[in-house]
Amino acid sequence: METGLETKVAFGDMMQAFEAFKDANDERLDQIEKRMSADVVTAEKVDRINRAVDEAKARLDELTLKSRRPQLSGETTEAQPAAREHKAAFDTYVRKGESQGLSALEAKAMSVGSGPDGGFLVPPEVEAEIGRRLYAISPLRSIGSIRQISAALYKKPFSTNGLANGWVGETQARPETGSITLAELQFPAMELYAMPSATQTLLDDAVVNIDQWLAEEVQLVFAEQEGIAFVTGDGVNKPKGFLSYTKVADASWSWGNVGYLATGVAGGFAATNPSDRLIDLIYTLKIGYRQNASWVMNRRTQGLIRKFRDVNGNYLWEPAARPDGKATLMNFPVTECEPMPDVATDSFALGFGDFASGYLIVDRVGVRVLRDPYSAKPYVLFYTTKRVGGGIQNFEAIKLMKFGLT
Template sequence: MIPVVDTKSISDDVASAFEDFARAFEAFKETNDTRLSEIETRLSSDVVTDEKLTRIDTALDDAKRRIDRLSLERSRPPLGRATDMPHDPAKGEHKAAFHSYIRSGEAAGLKRLEEKALSAGSGPDGGYLVPDTVETEVLRRLSAVSPIRAISSVRVISGGQYKRAFSVAGPATGWVGETAARPQTASPTLSEMSFPAMELYAMPAATQTLLDDAVVDIDRWIAEEVEAAFAEQESTAFVSGDGVNKPKGFLSADRVEEEVWEWGKLGTVRTGGASFPADNPSDVLVDLIYALKAGYRQNASFVMNRKTQSTIRRFKDDNGQYLWAPPASIGQAATLMGFPVVEAEDMPDIAANACAVAFGDFKRGYLIVDRAGMRVLRDPYSAKPYVLFYTTKRVGGGVQDYAAIKLLKFAA
């Protein structure tokens, strides 16, 4: 009997997951409409309807997670194949020497490269730089799974920190006639912003048997192992990091009421209470959107966690249309009032004095700096029979334009 071979591709799985997501949202709208009708008729909703809505809401989130996971898998190119070998002989030599070091601990090849001054050698902590293809793949994966990195500006630096000057007050300007005198203008006031790169590490482990297996793609294995650890730590730091041995998150920036906003602080819009207002709850979202200047608004996104999104998903406009809309196609984000919604689980839940929703142009508002190079130190002794790979990269971040991000604060 000839065995049946499953030829279903990842693309088919993504399409199926997207259809499930669309059906779940239609069921969500229908059930929520029923709940609202019950409230209007009986001043309260049926417990069964509430439970059904909660289950559908959870199913929506599960379906979105499945879409995200499958989309990421579909976008991953193969690593370590013959077609991926660098055309530069020096880079090819580095890649081969690195594989020998990872599999067997043989560092002679990398040490020879160090002698050739190819910047592939050991640093103060020990270890060796990974090949360019592996570093590029790790950063690409992080952009796909780290929500704030995906929407922020990213700059690669070669030193320990990145500095940029910004104008606090630009030069004086004015209108003059064709033959009128041109008075001297005031000089611009400049200040400096500094973004240090902090060290981020992961320590995947493998058995020597796995490393001896020639079929195992070492490049892909390293990228997959450090991806989750790096993404989790990065995401938290970019949102709420305090800047001590880690990037400074945008929620750690100084805040001020939008009415008295000044440079160096993020403006906040209050909801009037510890939750959304009972009447016209979407009005505070409109206030948040228009607190941002038009030049930033055209590329702005909402940032919130899934729990907050679940609450907002039920809001309607005056015409009875839902303000939250599912992705229009695979690979796109859900939208809220026409703006993309970015899910960042490190954002706080709705609570008193919490800034649970951010809105802004993060490309202009938040800067991430990556120090070029990712280093791996092989440790076969600390956790026998496992071989540990102490993998480090240096990354920093902080707000670079305080006018580009606004926060919704749940307070009176």
């Protein structure tokens, strides 16, 4: 079946499942209202259909990602002879292990750290393709801010006492401004690696597009490891996740900490009007961040919140209006992020904020590949590395929900 048609069918299946879910959940809520408890069969039915919605959405996301994925052509789109030469030399190195061409090119370009021990840079279009695929499937990359760097460390200064400001007339003398106290945030780029393997038969097959094969092999490994690090990474040889910073009650928030609201219930929402706390969390953000905000949660938390209705009986969670869109919660987009914790006592299972302003991802330019035909004979291993870092750059822009008493 054509991908476009498959996507339309999957979108229809997801919408149909959601309508069935709403009917079943309405029945469950009516039973609770009339009898103070829901029938076991009805509750099981709701959970079953809820899982079906998740499965249909996952299938739709997979097909949407597939339709967005550009295919690498067999020839480089670069018109520069040097780019074509690099691509041809890289192809020869991957297929046959002959590194003389790449060594000569990198020596000519005065590259540092290249050679048999450090691997060789992939062609620019392959690096760009890996970056595009990571953007499409890595949750935090789709909403965070991304910056490319050429050094091992990115430093960002910020003012701890705010910028001097005020109004002044056109011809008035400008008042002398006070001294600004600056501090510095640092974002080191850490090494992330993947080691795909191939048979020599595959490498000898001229029809196989080596560039596309490599991008496909490393994308899921890189995306999975990045996704975990951007959420829970401790900053030691990996990016620092936004859940790893010191968390304080939002009423006591100060720069350098992440503010949170508690649900008031250990391991859950309040039994009555559970959505009220979601509204409170929305309005902990200043309006400048709130208008660009997103929810971040895993699919199990999303399944829990999907059951919430407002006073008029409307569901707060709504599926995407089109196949390539995002579900929304109270009209804010939902980013499904599996590394987020489940709802449990004192867990921080729900994030809300302007992640483009709040979280910075730094990518060091250059993806390297080292060919290893010896360690896993008869397979050829390709030790592929990229450098990436991350951390919070604006502590005002991200808030959390704590599923606890205080």
